Amino acid sequence: MTARTLRTGMAATAAALTLATAACSAPSEDGGDGETGGGQDSIVIGIATEPESLSPLLGYGQDGNSKIFDGLLRHDENLELQPALATELPEISDDGLTYTYTLREGVEFSDGQPFTARDVVFTYETILDEDTNNPAKDDLAAIESVTAEGDHTVVFTLAYPYAPFAERTVLPIASAGAAGGQDVNTGPYNSEPVGTGPYVVTGWTRGERITLEANPDYWDGAPEVTRVTMAVIPDDDVRATRLRSGDIDAAVLPPNLAGTFADEDGMVTLNAESADFRSVTLPTGNPVTGDRAVRRALDTAVDRQLMVDSILEGAGSPAHGPVPAASSWFTEGTERSHDPDAARQILDEAGWEPGEDGIRVRDGQRAEFTLWYPAGDRLRQEHALAFASDAREVGIEATVESGPWEVIDERLAQDAVLAGGGSPADPDFDLYTLLKSDLAGNGYNNMGQYDNPAVDEQLDIGRRSNDPQERAAAYDAVQRELVEDPGYIFLTHIDHVYVMADHWDGVSTQVEPHDHGLGHGPWWNVEDWTVRR
């Protein structure tokens, strides 16, 4: 055998392999019309992170806007609740313990099966099942039971009065027929979901893209944009490059990259306000961060506006608490200005005397603590460094360190961490889990171990009362108390920035949560867009 025959053999083997693989189809294919991108009734969106699952049973679409599914209710542009699969907002019993929903009739899942109360009960019961690996199931902790009364009425009974419960029912409804009888954690329903929504999944090549096609029989009218493709492009630069080359029509981008599209013809930039905050936890268990004078001093020493201008390049707003200033729940008058002199005065009065190196000392205790940020998160790193430099100005030393969450988790009770979060729909969602003393150190709730009886009481009122005015007063009281005794230093609320081709009418943004789901972004209501002629 000569070297030549050897080479030929190798080449032939490789060629055969090539042919064999070329012949195998993409993981899923459907009789698409072969139309390529760029058409105005189709859109290709570049997303940074891919969902692990498209099953609502595992948490997909829990904040609404799930495209493939509908919830009983949904949010409009102003985050007001509107009926979706329910015909109207729920009837709530006087004690706030029973929520009754009347369901829309004649709705079908994309596989043709009728939608009934059975599907609603199936969805909620499956999520609450202890064998279901849904990390967001605590959102539904108030539910004691969910029952179907006939085909078109569903009754939720709560274990305790929970005023924002209706907000939770934007949760997408899965099909009992299609999802039942398979392993909820790994079954095919995770990648081939069947819903009632405006779009149907026609393909999902993991790590590459998800393709959706309009549901022509959608109960609320067939969408004009008939094809939505989500291209998975984790790298910011590559996403911007592919947007520029016309390969994709829209993308989420960091502010600095979005800025390079400002003069581009036919492209629009949208800044979505968000409840997505960055804050520093101040653990009560630490002798320095647990001291009220230190907390108040730090709260007024930080220059929030400068962080917005320099770190976020203007795409954001100062955070004076978890509730964004744009929200109707925000308490006017709780804004704090940057005032290092006032901070120094607070520390002086509390007996924190400047030491030789400029760091304050009281009773032999140096005003120092460690501030962690999750490794690899540039935005949090920059926030942490800016915070440390502001603290240093007034004589408090925050040593910035980075590590994976696993390392940070063990130190939460002692060390500060640059945390993030934010759910805009109801103040209870953020405030209760951040501040309630019972939840201190419970999983990822109340990471700063905040403990303030006055706040606890108001949180309970806000959660249990069905009177909007009483709730508003309770959350006002909480926000004012947070100024007196800050358990966290809230720094910024971050705008999510999107750049897209200007081909459609009806494009808008909602106030967005911390989480980036497929349904957040200008395409939150792509089903309502009209194609510009």
Add this chain to the structure above:
Amino acid sequence: MTSLPWAAMARLSGRRLLAAVPVLALVTLGMFALGAASPFDPVRQYIGDGGMGASQETLDALRENLGTSGTFVEQWWAWLRSVAGGDLGQSLALHQPVGQVITERIGWSVLLCSVAFVIAVLLGTALGVLAARRPGGVLDRVVTSLGYTLQAAPPFWLALLAIWLFALQLDILPAGGLTDPGSDVVTAGSLLSHLVLPAGVLAISQLPWFVLYVRQGVGDALREDPVRGARARGLSERTVLLGHALRSGLLPVLTLVGTRIPELITGALLIETVFSWPGIASATVRAATATDFPLLAALTVLSALAVLAGNLLADLLYGLADPRVDHDEM
């Protein structure tokens, strides 16, 4: 041409296959041990950013359900038993059976890697021979310095550079994905145009080794007595170069073919990520960052198998190409 030593080759393959069993067991045990020693917590990775409000009760229930309790030896043993029963387990990160993850993706990776590998071998051999013809000549110097430069360039950097040049500046090739983003159907034409950049970059990142080895091997062979003898007999330059020098200069390349396979896999890891290529390597990145043990274990076995097969292939080829080597002695 004598007939192939089938029996000796089969014996070598059989021996290697037997040896592969303990090797694979050890490799996977090592993976579980490393996983246990790492600070990463599968539950923390599973909930991601979305589950930041999860209560301790939920976290504990998840830990129980995900089967991440117990020592690493217990976890490994449980995994091994389920694999022996034909069940590769469930991927935590992708919420799919591991078997399905692999079958959906492996074809695309094999396609990418084999095309890149063939290009690298053929182009590397051609350039190496050309460079060896006139050591110190212009072509040699260009090829050699280019080889060293490319060897130092990280594949992801080459990938970004290629996207910038061909997709952005020249706008002649797509910047990523398997097909045009607007289309569901994988057509040969669009697949081909989407394959050019990732396969090209992967090939170029593998190229320097082949070029430099072939250049060295052929250069040395040209100075050996049999080749000089052939020249002296008045054989044409072409026959001397391709028939004699290349044949003996190619021996080290055969070994290289096998040993480059792990490099090819790591190169593909980065390339697939940059180009959104839905192959097995991008799943590996995901499995590793999400501490997805069932998926990671299966992928570890797969890449170990690839390495073992690569070595076996190299030895078989070597034995065939060099009459002094006996398969039975390997």
